[in-house]
Amino acid sequence: MKKTVHVGIYDTMADWETGHATAHLRSGRFHREPGGYELVTVALTAEPITTMGGLRVTPDLTLDRLDPAGSALLILAGADLWDQGDELAPFARKAREFLDAGVPVAAICGATAGLAREGLLDDRDHTSAVVHYLAAQDGYAGAGRYLDEDAVTGGDLITAGPTEPVAFAREILRRLDVCRPDVLDAWFRLHSRSDASAYEVLMTA
Template identity: 40%
Template sequence: MITIYVYILDTLADWELGYVTSELNSGRFFKKDAQSVSLKTVSYSKDPIHTMGGLTIVPDCLIEDMVASETSVLLLPGANTWSDPKHGTIIEKASKFLSSGVLVCAICGATVALANIGVLDNRPHTSNGSGFLEMFSPCYKGQSFYIDDSSVADHNLITAGSTGGLLWAKQIIEHLGVFQSDTLEAWYNYFSTGKPEHFFALMQTLPSNNEN
């Protein structure tokens, strides 16, 4: 089973997680032999958090309950509160996960938190545009590894800017291998363009629609 740990914190940017958590939790477009997925919200305490959109989320588990394995994933969403020192523990955990080969995915403000501990200094990554990381992370030294794209995958690190949630989701799903490749392509084409032909193409890739 794949365990998806979603770190939650106050002012979490709801829209950034929507595509990836919806698809991984529902499994509605999974291929027949896909591994099952367990999605767990995690935080530094059991206190509920309040998202940017006004939703209240109660953590399923604490940081110390997280287990690093080849089927673990850590999602770090954007938020306006990453500078709070109490989030340092999850960033240290993220660094250890990366060193152990665990998939870590950071978007928007979470990329600043990774930049602050030097994680982005020597591997391809992206964020909210050129100059953003320098503005909020004075110790950032990864300019030569910065790629100006909405989302960038580098082995077990996937980073994105605040408008890159869809491509970020695609790259995460692709890394996990839970969609057929044609399903993933049609899914991405549909949600990025809204054109009905891509929806019908998506439906045709699903196992139940290909049985005689």
């Protein structure tokens, strides 16, 4: 039976930030176990959303029905809405539910600001665009745990800045133990650096 990964979707969602992670999770390619993951999109309402790239997406599930017990991971992408008020705050509160239940959460770009306002970064290693971006968020007191890295896993929380969708995917795949370490390293070298030597590892995986 496939494990389920939930992906938060909302208007102005930065659709490119999660593409490497979701495509690899769904494909099952190079996975330790065959079959891949089922991806379920989650929105505030049942109405379609429009991503920053103009894609219209109909959600599979509403946020109020999302139970961490039925999930392997919650992914939250950036969006203009994270910086324009509290409309997406329910996703940050749901992230708290996931973390309290011991279920991983992965947030990139503006979603890290939403988690900062919820206080979820204060006691966990994390990253974002720059520390000053998070420092401007009400409620953030985690500057001492900020790491200037491409992506960071702090326990059950994965974070990355807006320019690091491949590193974000790497941390997700590592946290879920999707691939052998040598395969994951080769996958990352290929997609982040166009390292042709990675092909040999991937073709024999």
